[in-house]
Amino acid sequence: MAHKTILITGAGSGIGKESAFALARRGHRVIATTHTQEQSDALAQEAAKNNLVLDSFKLDIAIPEDRELLKKYPDIDVLINNAAIGESGSLATVNMNTVRSIFETNLFSSLELTQIALSNMAQRRSGTVVFISSTAGRVMMPFLAPYAMTKFALSGGAEALRGEMRILGTGVHVSLVEPGAYHTGFNQRMIASQQGAVRERLEAFFKLLEAQSTTSIVRCIVRAAESKNPKLRYIAPWWQALGVRILRILGK
Numbered sequence: 233m234a235h236k237t238i239l240i241t242g243a244g245s246g247i248g249k250e251s252a253f254a255l256a257r258r259g260h261r262v263i264a265t266t267h268t269q270e271q272s273d274a275l276a277q278e279a280a281k282n283n284l285v286l287d288s289f290k291l292d293i294a295i296p297e298d299r300e301l302l303k304k305y306p307d308i309d310v311l312i313n314n315a316a317i318g319e320s321g322s323l324a325t326v327n328m329n330t331v332r333s334i335f336e337t338n339l340f341s342s343l344e345l346t347q348i349a350l351s352n353m354a355q356r357r358s359g360t361v362v363f364i365s366s367t368a369g370r371v372m373m374p375f376l377a378p379y380a381m382t383k384f385a386l387s388g389g390a391e392a393l394r395g396e397m398r399i400l401g402t403g404v405h406v407s408l409v410e411p412g413a414y415h416t417g418f419n420q421r422m423i424a425s426q427q428g429a430v431r432e433r434l435e436a437f438f439k440l441l442e443a444q445s446t447t448s449i450v451r452c453i454v455r456a457a458e459s460k461n462p463k464l465r466y467i468a469p470w471w472q473a474l475g476v477r478i479l480r481i482l483g484k
């Protein structure tokens with residue numbers, strides 16, 4: 233297997249951190265970027281403790297100057313857009329500025345970062361862009377729309393970009409990894425603003441669904457990053473992937 237230079241966003245915690253470590257363990261050169269400088273320092277320390285070599289720096293994808301840092305790395309083979317924020321609430325009442333800011337991070341910032349990486353990849357006529365979307369971007373759940381709508385948009389955009397890269401003959405691959413529910417703390421933070429019956433409903437939903445280990449989704453991310461011809465979609469855990477397929481066949 234050829235070793236690659238892989239940059240991942242939001243690698244300070246959760247699935248991003250586990251993926252960065254897994255890719256470094258497999259011998260890739262990993263550039264694990266984080267939301268804050270503190271996360272970057274902690275990540276570097278944890279990597280060193282585990283005898284792993286990785287570069288790390290703060291890259292807040294919502295800050296244009298931070299995104300520009302990508303220009304210092306013209307040799308990136310794989311960009312993994314993992315950074316994201318979540319929020320819940322009813323579309324009947326949610327503050328639209330909140331929704332706008334989630335779109336700003338999860339969709340627009342990820343796409344703007346991707347455009348920088350793509351210009352280098354297209355010049356080199358090779359590369360892979362992986363978007364970490366969500367099964368919440370395939371099947372809509374009441375009270376999760378402020379977050380889920382951004383993932384629907386991201387999944388749709390990634391599919392379009394994949395077709396465009398093929399038609400334009402750029403040699404660049406675009407892939408989606410769509411995690412089901414995993415217990416990283418992301419979902420609990422996302423529903424923390426809710427109260428009463430809505431909060432109880434969402435808590436019960438995640439308690440029932442969340443996979444405790446991120447191993448299955450990290451495996452998907454590694455596959456998408458390493459493949460010479462990555463699939464459009466990687467979904468895990470398998471039983472949630474099956475659930476999504478059934479719900480979509482039923483027209484949900």
Ligand SMILES: NC(=O)c1ccc[n+]([C@@H]2O[C@H](COP(=O)([O-])OP(=O)(O)OC[C@H]3O[C@@H](n4cnc5c(N)ncnc54)[C@H](OP(=O)(O)O)[C@@H]3O)[C@@H](O)[C@H]2O)c1
Nearest residue numbers: 242245246247267292293314315316366411413414416418
């Ligand atoms: N866990 C799940 O059930 C689940 C399901 C489907 C999809 N996903 C997706 O999987 C990805 C990773 O989520 P996770 O579960 O591992 O949660 P997580 O630990 O919260 O990971 C998200 C990371 O993104 C960072 N981030 C947020 N805003 C950022 C910004 N502007 N610039 C750079 N980094 C930023 C976060 O930093 P802070 O902690 O400082 O905010 C955090 O380190 C996300 O795209 C999420 O939507 C997760």
